[in-house]
Amino acid sequence: MKQTTFFAPELVIxxxxxxxxxxxxxxxxVELRRFSNDDxxxxxxxxxxxxxxxxxxxxTSNYSSCPLKLAGTTVIxxxxxxxxxxxxxxxxxxxxxxxxxxxxxxYGYRQGQIVDPHGHRWQIQKRIPxxxxxxxxx
Amino acid sequence: MKTHKAAxxxxxxxxxxxxxxxxxxxAFGAEVxxxxxxxxxxxxxxxSIDGVEFLVADxxxxxxxxxxxxxxxxxxxxxxxxxxxxxxxxxxxxxGAIEIYPVADQDYGYRLxxxxxPFGHHWEICRKL
Numbered sequence: 001m002k003q004t005t006f007f008a009p010e011l012v013i014x015x016x017x018x019x020x021x022x023x024x025x026x027x028x029x030v031e032l033r034r035f036s037n038d039d040x041x042x043x044x045x046x047x048x049x050x051x052x053x054x055x056x057x058x059x060t061s062n063y064s065s066c067p068l069k070l071a072g073t074t075v076i077x078x079x080x081x082x083x084x085x086x087x088x089x090x091x092x093x094x095x096x097x098x099x100x101x102x103x104x105x106x107y108g109y110r111q112g113q114i115v116d117p118h119g120h121r122w123q124i125q126k127r128i129p130x131x132x133x134x135x136x137x138x
Numbered sequence: 139m140k141t142h143k144a145a146x147x148x149x150x151x152x153x154x155x156x157x158x159x160x161x162x163x164x165a166f167g168a169e170v171x172x173x174x175x176x177x178x179x180x181x182x183x184x185x186s187i188d189g190v191e192f193l194v195a196d197x198x199x200x201x202x203x204x205x206x207x208x209x210x211x212x213x214x215x216x217x218x219x220x221x222x223x224x225x226x227x228x229x230x231x232x233x234g235a236i237e238i239y240p241v242a243d244q245d246y247g248y249r250l251x252x253x254x255x256p257f258g259h260h261w262e263i264c265r266k267l
Contacts, residue, residue: 004188004219004220004221004265005187005188005189005190005218005219005220005221006145006146006190006218006219007146007148007190007192007216007217007218007219008217008218008219008264009146009148009214009215009216009217010214010215010216010217010262011213011214012212012213012214012215027144035246044246049144050144051144051145052144052145052146053217053219054146054217055217057215063211063212063238063254063260064211064212064213064215064260065209065211065213066213067213070204070209070210070211070213071209072202072204072208072209072213073151073202073203073204073213073214074150074151074204074205074206074209074211074212074213074214074258074259075148075149075150075151075212075213075214075216075259076148076149076151076203077146077148077214078146078147078148078149078193079144079145079146079147080144080145080146080147081144119213120213120214121202123147123149125147
């Protein structure tokens with residue numbers, strides 16, 4: 001059965017952004033549709049990463065702003081993927097900065113964290129199959 | 139590049155995370171999967187709304203996790219796609235959320251409304267038309 005409840009986060013980005021190259025290169029995101037301003041900059045971009053839908057919205061109101069303007073983030077986007085290390089490598093190649101390298105945690109996750117060029121923080125992660133867990137982190 | 143199957147697990151930074159957990163239980167019928175407290179009273183909890191999981195954590199400037207109250211706004215709105223956005227938004231408002239705009243059919247193909255929770259996070263409650 002198709003899941004009817006799911007998150008589709010809306011990442012606020014600065015005004016004047018024209019491309020979604022980072023998300024395409026880093027995560028293999030596919031842009032589904034875009035609403036542009038008259039000057040070609042992004043108003044809203046709808047994307048998906050391996051079936052997970054998300055949106056980029058330019059700054060339009062006092063309620064929300066982008067991480068670069070607010071100098072911080074209020075949400076960390078956890079993203080479950082099959083291969084944490086490969087996704088972090090491609091994110092760094094695409095222009096992200098590394099916040100914490102991929103490592104196994106005792107609670108059974110492999111996780112690493114990157115900051116994207118728009119200031120959003122992504123925690124790239126997978127659950128480690130029990131058969132692969134060592135005694136130390138089981 | 140190879141595409142992978144992916145899913146989101148957002149972490150919402152708040153002040154008063156213990157209260158926030160109670161709010162999300164009432165507002166969205168969230169279940170608490172775990173709730174950890176540190177000796178300073180900081181709380182991290184993993185919740186599930188209809189099987190969709192997220193984390194709520196007390197803000198920590200040391201870790202650069204800021205609540206919307208501290209930053210004066212939020213950097214990510216939580217789009218929550220549900221079967222019945224009208225009912226979900228109504229329940230959230232009854233639990234203490236503020237309606238930013240009511241659930242209505244939008245020209246971009248969603249039935250969608252926006253609420254602000256008492257901790258400053260904005261939720262867009264929607265379904266595709």
